[in-house]
Amino acid sequence: MAASLDNLEYYITFPNPTFNYNQNNGDSDFVFVVNEKKLPVIVLFGWAGCKDKYLAKYSQIYEEKGLITLRYTAPVKWLFVKRDHISIIGQKLVKLLFELNFDNHPIFVHCFSNGGAFLYQNFSTAINYNDKPLELKGVIFDSAPGKRRLGTLFKAISAIMEGNVLYNFTTSLFMTMFLSLVWFVEVISNTLFASENVLSNNPFANLLNEKNRCPQLFIYSKNDDLIPHTDVEEFASHRKKRGVDVTTVCYDNSLHVKHLPENRESYVTSVFQFINKCLNGSN
Template sequence: MRCSEQIITGVEINKLSTGAFSRNMADLDNLEYFIKFPSPNFNYNQNGEHDFVFVVNEEKIPVILLFGWAGCQDKYLAKYSQIYEEKGLITLRYTAPIKCLFLRRYQMISIGEKLVKLLHELNFDTHPIIVHCFSNGGAFLYQNFSLALEKAPKQLPIKGVIFDSAPGRRRVLSLFRAISAIIGGNTFYNFSVSLIMTMFLSMIWLYEVISNTIYPRPTFQSNPLENLKNEKNKWPQCFIYSKNDNLIPHKDIEYFANYRRNLGVDVTSVCYEKSLHVKHLAENRNSYVKTVYNFINKCLNGNN
């Protein structure tokens, strides 16, 4: 590899978590993220895949944040970060724990704050940053990251966000399919456990809706599509999705993208016909890579 990798755990992150971003962190498990920096002798003028070259300030190399889908193993997320690393960009990969995405959802607030604090501690507040999030799990993490940005005493230079297979409406059937995919296998045990967990989590969803209606909590927003469509930030957004997605219907994403476009957001959309949920890179590699490269280039050269 032409990039050096550091694996940093939550023990080290907790040393950074002070002041306004420290509350409610004691009960969180240690967080693990993966970060890669380009090697000192990386040639930004070389031609690589698609002969695409980013023109960057080598003292302020762009940072790509990759937020994985629920249950995502890092070895799969690394396949996406590699397309950025090959161009000499810094990548930081993180996937929120399943228990925080489904059960202890309020803890996502603290995770978002930790990530913002971490980026400041890494001195990335002078680097252009682009977020690439996957499925509703990644979108939910991005939502809490965005909320943490609003509260941060110093802003980060976010230049754009890529939504891969997201966001979608909360549906019981989609939840069941997501849980089945996480558990794996196609057995009666898988079906039974997935069904029980779906029923249980559906009750949690209902409780959240009712309780937040009676006692509104602006800092706790648990529905990515509905909450993010009115996000205050107006940086460019790119949507990569498919008509063959069995977890998040393409009409959900198109509704969200059009809503954001009508608010004046610069929206880019690519819809595939056959690729499955979060499988667009594997099934449409050339088109996928060209799409994200063009979008990043637009973000880096824009005035946002």
């Protein structure tokens, strides 16, 4: 079901009222033991340029188990140019969860690539500054987070752009040069005028020491053509040293945000085991 909150378009799916939680449904033989009055809510944040029909393939694995899903992908122009809008989106999403009376439900975030991680960063910040508490039970990072690199930026923009090869290359190169200048200005500004919002547009740097300490699952690949597996491993290692319960799943061959279609059985099993562990509070 598509809906909106102050022009914020999102997609939410509720389970069928007759859903039987005591039997297997969908992928694998996994059965969740849940409180049917407080069902887990999976919030999915898509990668930059992600179309909802692709993100829906991920939410489907949760919906087949009778969980509530909420999907949202930030507009590309906000992720790359008007990035101050993302903090507002984070606040609106937190407000939405309260309006839907999900504040007492187990909340999980499943974010993809740096675009989804950037949105999660602002969502997490909004939770910290919100008047009412909202507890995250777990966070799943798929193909994220990665360090900011010009080569990675160019590839990401090129993957999003449409049109012939010449147009794609020219536009991607221009956007990369422009955004590299923006990054440079940000670094200088943060150096001269340091504040608690320093590096606010860099998910890898900011999320290293975020206040949230709920368990985190990292799904990544040695063959990722955008974010090196070493970035994810460095990040996960740092979070573990900060006292976070970290789980990692590393594939050898799957490409960026392609881990589900290329490793479906193990991917689904890993995700379900992680969520079940968080729900049961086990380590």
